[in-house]
Amino acid sequence: xxxxxxxxxxxxxxxxxxxxxxxxxxxxxxxxxxxxxxxxxxxxxxxxxxxxxxxxxxxxxxxxxxxxxxxxxxxxxxxxxxxxxxxxxxxxxxxxxxxxxxxxxxxxxxxxxxxxxxxxxxxxxxxxxxxxxxxxxxxxxxxxxxxxxxxxxxxxxxxxxxxxxxxxxxxxxxxxxxxxxxxxxx
Numbered sequence: 001x002x003x004x005x006x007x008x009x010x011x012x013x014x015x016x017x018x019x020x021x022x023x024x025x026x027x028x029x030x031x032x033x034x035x036x037x038x039x040x041x042x043x044x045x046x047x048x049x050x051x052x053x054x055x056x057x058x059x060x061x062x063x064x065x066x067x068x069x070x071x072x073x074x075x076x077x078x079x080x081x082x083x084x085x086x087x088x089x090x091x092x093x094x095x096x097x098x099x100x101x102x103x104x105x106x107x108x109x110x111x112x113x114x115x116x117x118x119x120x121x122x123x124x125x126x127x128x129x130x131x132x133x134x135x136x137x138x139x140x141x142x143x144x145x146x147x148x149x150x151x152x153x154x155x156x157x158x159x160x161x162x163x164x165x166x167x168x169x170x171x172x173x174x175x176x177x178x179x180x181x182x183x184x185x186x
Contacts, residue, residue, distance in 0.1 A: 045085070046077050047183040053161070055175035058117070059102060060166045067164035068174065072121075074154055074181045082151035087183045090148040093121060093161055095177040098140040103169035114138075115167035121147040123157045136172060151183055 056068035072091065082089070099115050116135055122128035129147040147159075163174055 045081060045183075047087075049074060049076065049181040051179045053177035053179065055173070055177070056163065057171050057173045058163055058165050059171045060168050064171070066166065067162055070161040070177070070179075071158065072161050072179045073157070073159045077151070077154070077181070077183070079152050079155035082183055083155075086186045087151040088148060088186050089151045089154055089181060089183045090146055091121060091159065092144055092146045092180045092182070093119075093177065094142065094144040094180075096140045096142055096175050097136045097172065098138060099136050099170040099172045100138070101169070102171045112167075112169055115165055115170040115172055117163055117165040117167070117172050119145050120162040120164070121145060121159065122162070123149075123153070123159055125157070128159070140175075142176075150186075 051072065053070045053072070056065075058065055058068055060066040072093070074089065074091070077089075097117075101111075103111050114135055114137060116133050119131040119134060120128065122130075127149075129145055131145055134143075161177075161179065163172070165172055
């Protein structure tokens with residue numbers, strides 16, 4: 001057989017081999033110890049994420065909002081696989097907060113002082129973290145709150161972060177709002 005015929009036969013055999021594997025959508029890799037892993041187990045599992053939220057200001061008054069709501073539902077996680085592998089998820093919200101006095105009466109007669117606010121990290125069923133009577137100062141301070149649950153409990157639910165106040169004498173400012181998602185084994 002000449003060289004050209006050998007190349008053609010090799011080419012045809014190569015194509016046949018490639019076509020015979022084309023129908024596979026998963027594969028098995030054999031380990032040194034003879035065990036095998038499914039393709040899913042070889043794919044990296046997303047365990048962390050981070051999002052940034054816009055700054056907001058709140059005050060309980062007719063022409064301002066007394067609350068700020070952020071939709072912080074985790075996305076891109078394989079909640080079924082996280083559940084099978086026994087993971088929990090913690091959502092941590094960190095933010096800077098301060099207030100500006102918005103009450104101008106002579107000698108501050110009737111001024112109630114620094115405002116208080118509430119923070120809610122809740123799922124669609126109203127379950128989560130609630131922090132009430134939080135105080136702030138005129139100097140920006142870094143604060144945080146967390147909500148932890150089984151990873152599967154974050155599947156098919158919406159998560160919201162809400163800041164609210166009933167204070168009418170001060171404007172409360174929230175900025176540098178960062179939401180981190182972290183999964184860990186139970």
